[in-house]
Amino acid sequence: MIIRHITYILPEKIQENEELAKEFASGWDSKKIFRKTGIRSRHVATTEKTSDLAVEAAKKLFAESGFPKENVDFILLCTQSPDHFLPTTACIVQDRLGIPTTCGALDFNLGCSGFVTGLALAKGLISGNLAKNVLLLTVETYTKHIHPQDRSVRTIFGDGAAATLITHQDGEPCKIGEFVFGTDGSGANNLIVPAGGMALPRSEETAIEITDEQGNTRSLNNLFMDGPAIFNFTLDTVPGTVRSLLEKAGMEIDDIDLYIFHQATKFMLDSLREKIGIPEEKFYFNMEEKGNTVSATIPIALREALDEGKIKKGDKLMLVGFGVGYSWTACIIEW
């Protein structure tokens, strides 16, 4: 069982810091945005919906890899901005791609931990002899949830879609290794779009805009993120997760050739890297021109690291996703 191919697409529209700075009511110039976030630009979906981005990423994967789409027997689609409540976006994607109707398909609702959890689901399906060729799509358009005058999140998030093919051929060793999972719903309200689901349907009331003490404006229909609470959560859980996973795999920190964490913010990544004690050259960072694309950050980073020659066959990689939920998943793979 291996990750056979990874690719990604980004929406066409690019939003640079200069453009954002002009739109914000007060304060931040483009240099300040970069200094605070480590991000210069991010891609933003306009009319593209999740199924559009998913289909585009999948088509690119089939074109690059030469893998016949007819051989895909399961589609996993991770998103928190589905086309509809129902039907399942993965079903729409199956139809648009022309993947055989004998496949299974489902959406799963996770954010930053979505890719690594998706690998776990794929491993489970394959290990259980339920599928052989899993197409994992991690597609996110958080920018559609964000209020234009909310600097706290608008500077950070970008949109993107990654397509990953996990396959197994008889006799092939399993290169997707150990996993560690974590869930803590007590952090639910710290990264949330409060209205629009069944708990609080959208209404005139939920659309009322409120400006907070820091000058950020949003309504209950928009994304809210408590940065300090999320930061505390990551400092609390990620170092221990890395240690648990290494212990489970019988490995030490230095045995890992490259660490690819969810690309949350530069500051968070620097803090985590330092706290855990990972050398800079073994810690991958690539947010500058993409921002935080939620469940797509890790596969995008993995693909970029491959393209840059940072990963060679046999390398041990640790992938760590953490965030909204709270939810966190980590795994070790051998390339």
Add this chain to the structure above:
Amino acid sequence: MNPAEKTLLVEKALDTEPGTLKPDTRLNDLEEWDSLGVVSLIAMLDKHFSVRLHPDKIRALATVKDILDQMIEKD
């Protein structure tokens, strides 16, 4: 670490010019006292003093002195 050195750490975390913060400076008067500034502060306290500021403690901070009071060096 003396108070001047500690104040410098706070100034660095809050991205303010060295020498601008006084103990009685009100945090709400600082442009940099936003969620990103708070995150920088959490990181600084954790790294240098092994102190973790949780959200309810953050909300209780009013002045620079309140932050300096958290910066207790462990033996």
